[in-house]
Each structure stands twice: as structure tokens, then as C-alpha cells.
Amino acid sequence: MGSKGTTSLGKMGGKGTHIRCRRCGRHSYHVRKKRCAACGFGEITKLRRYSWQNKKINRTRIV
Numbered sequence: 001m002g003s004k005g006t007t008s009l010g011k012m013g014g015k016g017t018h019i020r021c022r023r024c025g026r027h028s029y030h031v032r033k034k035r036c037a038a039c040g041f042g043e044i045t046k047l048r049r050y051s052w053q054n055k056k057i058n059r060t061r062i063v
Helices: 006-012
Strands: none
């Protein structure tokens, strides 16, 4: 008894959801989703980018 709920879910914390991304270098690669929240690495080959933002890849600004 007692295999799910707060006690077992509490064990999942402390490790962190995101790690450093291989493509953009930012700390936004989701380990479980296998996708970078900043650049889209792991899901799309093109860079995840919008016209209203100044995107940086490894601290270099992309125009």
C-alpha cells in the first residue's frame, strides 16, 4: 500500500527538470521531453525563433 501520491512524488524532486542544451548552451533542455525550451533542439532542425526576439546561440546574437 502507499505506492503513489505525495510520498513517492516527493522523491522525484531535487534533480532538476532542465540541463544545458547542446545546441544553444542555455540551461533549458528538458530531460524528460528531450527538447530545448529556448532553441527547440531535439524536436525541430530549424531554430525556434520569433521576429520580436533577439535570439542568442552560445552568446552570439543571431540577426
